[in-house]
Amino acid sequence: MSETNGKLVRVAGVSKFFRRGSEEIHVLEGLDLEVPKGDFLALMGPSGSGKSTLLNLIGGLDRPNKGEVIVNGERIDRLPQRKLAAWRARHVGLVFQFYNLLPVLSAARNVELPLLLTHLSKADRKKHVETALEVVGLSHRMRHLPGELSGGEQQRVGIARGIVTDPTLILCDEPTGDLDRKSGDEILDLLQALNRQHGKTIIMVTHDPHAASRASRRLYLDKGQLSTEPVQ
């Protein structure tokens, strides 16, 4: 365990670059970030500013080239692959822009996916799935395939999948980016409720100021650096 000074997420001196042929593209440069427990943080910035890259590092989907990422007291950037997968299953709920549901599975079975990695019995998994779908208001559509649901409903299923394991942290990458304003607002209401009523810590990447306004805190990312004000 590393010292986190009471913060749920601590990103310190993180750099990340990608190679394109012989060229190195630096996305993040010595970036620092702290997210307290119960926070609802909106990460904003122009396309290619590194928002999703930062989210991936915090969620253990990728590793930094330099620096450290500590979540809930655990330094995840040094965890071996297998342990990192187990850590993700236990601590992180992911919500994607395009929902990323498995089209061959019903809503309930999509939500059940992360639970397959636990030791829960089939009956217990069913209970957890019903609860998660109830929270997102979709218990009446649990047997429907994703293709039979609207975009907003699919994103609710995505959120139910993200919260079904009761994770420490919910990471959302443009959760309203593929939705109309009304459906987007419903999703933001839901995220706000999860934050305020259930105390969930949420980090949301968005470039939509309207979506960002629903968060309790906003940070702007540009040229690999974070600031509290948008860069002009």
Place this chain on the structure above:
Amino acid sequence: MKFAGLVWANLKRKKIRTLLTLLSILVAFVLFGYLSAITRALAQGVDVAGADRLVVRHKVSLIMPLPESYEAQMEQLPGVAEAVHATWFGGIYQEPSNFFPQFPVKPEEYLAMYPEFLVSAEAKARWLETRTGAIVGRTTAERFGWEVGDRVPIQATIFTHDGGQTTWDFDIVGIYDGAERGTDTTAFLFRWDFFDEARDWGRGQVGWYVARVEDPREAADVAKRIDAQFANSPAETKAETEGAFVQGFAEQVGNIGAIMVAILAAVFFTILLVAANTMAYAVRERTGELAVLKAVGFTDGQVLGLVLAEALALACLGGFLGLGLGWILISLGDPTNGALPIFYFPPRDIVLGVVLVLALGLAAGIFPALQAGRLRIADALRRL
């Protein structure tokens, strides 16, 4: 088991594609069954040939006759326990495509030489009482619906009788079974004395001899002794073990057999490649979904296992159905109506088929599975 639903759901993703892949695997393994049965049929009898039996034929060719008097001379030679003769009759029942072998033989001696031909004592007694009597193998009897007591006319193609008549009438006095699975039960055996007296030409001539040696370890020496006995005579002999004789006989059609086996094997292999490619493609198009599984916590090994399980499930479903269907079809009998008298799906090849099914599943699944296992989540999600 909790992941089985996930594997099954993926197989149902594109039902037509899965069905077509399944069918191609099924056809490949039905073909494999036929390939095995034909290969075994072409080498018929080699495995069940008696180790203590020698076949003695004319040195020039099997179709050249030998004198009947050789039998007694052969039995005088050291190491020879007994000798019997047989002759190719080459008759036709109703139409030429109804092929089965017919031999005039001495009943008691011949049955003693071939204990694997199981005949009841009553049938044997009836045969000895009836000059026109014939014993027929179970396969041929069932093929033509013959029963004991039936009179069967056979059209001669070689031997006429009683002044040019071509039709020989025989009375079925018994049906023999094989002691082993590979025993030929297609032969039609009738009495030598009746045949030799009635035929218009070639009296006192036989087709070949079968000699039993006292010690199978000395078979080669006894064969040399027999050939030496008849050396420099008008009908020199070539003696060899029954296994070598059957092998040599099979090799006469060997080229056709080898070509057929090669063609079937090429078709089988091509179908397998197509099936493997389809399975690999089905996985490649789901890269994004596999990345999502990893993102929610599936390990590299679990994703690899899921992909491999899917390929194995498809291969096993198609392969085992194909082997089963192949076994059923082959059990219905020789599709050539008599050219392949010993025709069955050998158990050893069924086991080989099961191994091939598993190998197909592994070969088709391992590369996409490794690819899925190595998938970098962030890269794959970026591509969505």
